Amino acid sequence: MNRLSMMEHVHLAGDEEEDMYSGFNDYSATLDTEDLQHDESFQKAVLRTSHGRRPPPTGKFPGMQAGRLATAARGRNAMPSSMGRQITGAVPADGAARPMTAVRAAGYTSAGNRGAGFDPMNIGAKGPAPPLEPKPEDSPEEKIKQLEKNVNQLIEESCFANSRGDLVLALEKAKEAGRKERILVRQRETQSMGDTINLDLTYSVLFNLANQYSSNEMYTEALNTYQVIVKNRMFSNAGRLKVNMGNIYFKQKNYPKAIKYYRMALDQVPNTHKEMRTKIMQNIGIVFTKMGQYNDAITSFEHIMSESPNFKTGFNLILCYFALGDREKMRRGFQKLLTVDLKIDDEEKYLAQTDEKQNNLVLEVIKNDALRKIERERKYEAERCLKTAVKIISPAVESTFSEGYDSCIEQVKNSQYVDLSHDLEIDKAIMFLKEKDFQQAIETLKSFEKKDSKVASTAATNLSFLYFLESDLQQADKYAELAMAADRYNPAALVNKGNVYYQRRDYEKAREMFKEAISNDSSCVEALYNLGLSNKRLSRLEEALDSFYKLHAIMRNSPQVLYQIADIYDQMEDTAQATEWFLQLIGVVPSDASVLARMGELYDAEGDKSQAFQYYYDSYRYFPSNIPVIEWLGAYYIDSQFCEKAVHYFERAAIVQPNQVKWQLMIASCHRRSGNYQQALETYKQIHRKFPDNVECLKFLVRLCTDLGLKDAQEYATKLKKAEKAKELKEQRATSGTRRSGSGRDRDGSAGRKGQRTNSGRTRGTLPDGDDDSFTGGQKDVDASYSDPLGPQMERPKTAAQRRNPHDDEFGDEELGDDLLPE
Secondary structure, three states, rough: HHHHHHOOOOOOOOOOOOOOOOOOOOOOOHOOOOOOHHHHHHHHHHOOOOOOOOOOOOOOOOOOOOOOOOOOOOOOOOOOOOOOOOOOOOOOOOOOOOOOOOOOOOOOOHHHHHOOOOOOOHHHHHHOOOOOOOOOOHHHHHHHHHHHHHHHHHHHHHHHHHHHHOHHHHHHHHHHHHHHHHHHHHHHHHHOHHHHHHHHHHHHHHHHHHHHHHHOHHHHHHHHHHHHHHHOOOOHHHHHHHHHHHHHHHHHHOOHHHHHHHHHHHHOOOOHHHHHHHHHHHHHHHOOOOOHHHHHHHHHHHHHHHHOOOOHHHHHHHHHHHHHOOOOHHHHHHHHHHHOOOOOOHHHHHHHOOOOHHHHHHHHHHHHOHHHHHHHHHHHHHHHHHHHHHHHHHHHHOOOHHHHHHHHHHHHOOOOOOHHHHHHHHHHHHHHHHOOOOOHHHHHHHOOOOOOOHHHHHHHHHHHHHHHHHOOOOHHHHHHHHHHHOOOOHHHHHHHHHHHHHHOHHHHHHHHHHHHHHHHHHOOOHHHHHHOOOOHHHHHHHHHHHHHHHHHHHHOOOHHHHHHHHHHHHHHHHHHHHHHHHHHHHOOOOOHHHHHHHHHHHHHHHHHHHHHHHHHHHHHHHHOOHHHHHHHHHHHHOOOOHHHHHHHHHHHHHHHOOOHHHHHHHHHHHHHHHOHHHHHHHHHHHHHHHOOOHHHHHHHHHHHHHHOOHHHHHHHHHHHHHHHHHHHHHHOOOOOOOOOOOOOOOOOOOOOOOOOOOOOOOOOOOOOOOOOOOOOOOOHHHHHHHHHHOOOOOOOOOOHHHHHHHOOOOOOOOOOOOOOOOO
């Protein structure tokens, strides 16, 4: 009870809140008519009135209680009439509603959905309408429509295959579309529907087939197909396809016919299609240029430049003037080229000028949209045409190249392309470099020092490179610093700075410079390559390998990169990987003698003499003057007991190094080993005449003369004693520090491979009395051509021709170690 009394005084938070829908269900009890039938007071009052004396109603629903009030509303009981008739709108027992007489003639009733609907035609008695009969799928019309659909689908597939580069599949689809289209035409003729032939479909099939023939270089079939289209007068505007036929003749270098078809197409193109006519006339001009008819080409190009000027036509016109040597027209043509409008918006349009976020977002979107890319391509094409035109006409329009270049630059400065003048001056310096005029190049680049930062950075970068080539590291360092000060994010300047550190053997700082260059431009291959070299010098082989693997992903078939990867694996003593990468390198440069010798060295270290011999022999064929390779091959034949064949290689070595007595002694030893003592004696005598103080030669002369019973033995013995005494006195005077320890005693048979392996695996003393002693003093390794020519520059395998000429310039156009061209 206490709990109940407590709950009575508890009010929930929601109880006192106002209900927005409250009050709508509250009404006065006197207005409730539902219970009036059971209200005795009300019924008595009704009986006293005239309404209560009426007869009972007959228009009630079955089952309804008598005396209940009714209304004329739909779904409610009707009030009984005073005359006892059916109330309007009431529904009798049989379900037929009494119509409202005022609208009966129109067919409307008040029964609504209570009775039968309006059906004056008695349609309801017939039931629902039957479904539509589907057309049979095998009807001729349906078959023809399906065939048309298949042909269109084949044409689309052919076009898509062509766009993907799958030309064979595209041609197959085009041929299949042609076959099905012919089947379609025959079916129409069979069904007497020839006048409903789809000409557009036929044209599409033939046109696509001709295009696919042309793409597959089946020019005869393509021309035949185009002829079928052109000769059919039912195809409107088919004459324009003669342009395509002209293009095919141009590819076949049948220039007269190409001009004929271009002119026929030009006659059929109306004057309202100016752009089409311009392109055809440009083709005509190009064909005349190919034929050497420059005056006719000039006529076409000049007409285009007067009607619709563009850079390609203007450039071709300048070339024709240059071919004719018309200096004045070259100047006018270049001026005309500078007036061509690119029809692109200002660069300022893409710069954010307000703080409105919405405008800035729009600018970010349109900076790299498709239209912006087209604008960039047009601008690039314009700059390329102008730069190339300047390079071509500069030596012709003035007496000297420099004056002509300056004249063209002045014209550019007075045109709408004033920003291009700085690039032209940089190009001028590079042209001086190509002409080997380094002083003029340096002076031209120095003139940029006080100009805006971007141009100054480019000029300083090139100056740094030039001084680096001249081994003037101080000036190279100075201009690298200037380039970095003007633009710290210039990867070329950072590479040049790293090159200077590398050349000074400060590999750690060089490594930092190269890493910074890569962080600024991840595609800078020079920095990535030189970073690998720096890590290699610092014995960080894993990091070096990582750099070269990244570079290999960018430059798949670069011989320099492949060599560096193979060499690092060799240093890591992973012979299997080293062999695999050297084999890849041989696949790229199969005639590189140094790489072949390196492969022979690897197989020799593994004990596979036959494979080693094959690679050493191939190396000898490409470069027969490589002493370590010659030495290995000679030793191989001596080990194999074929001394006669070894003579050939030692004679080659004697030709390459005529002042080395070693090779002469080896030749004589081979003759002696093969039993040809008389030839050996003659060889030793020749050696003695050329090298009279050689102790080894005198020893063998004494031995051979004694064995053969010759009288000269005593004479040579006397000379031997004198030579030995002179040698002892010389050795006594020489200090230990100046003696070359081991000179002429250690064989480096692995062709200079870090002095760790012998070239044939033989033990010393195979050739008696020191004849087999090889010399290593002053000899280069087989891989010497891969050493760093100037520290940080890109290492690359040189060809055999380059090795034959040691005076070749080490800084060819393919050198990748430093940046020369402006960014």
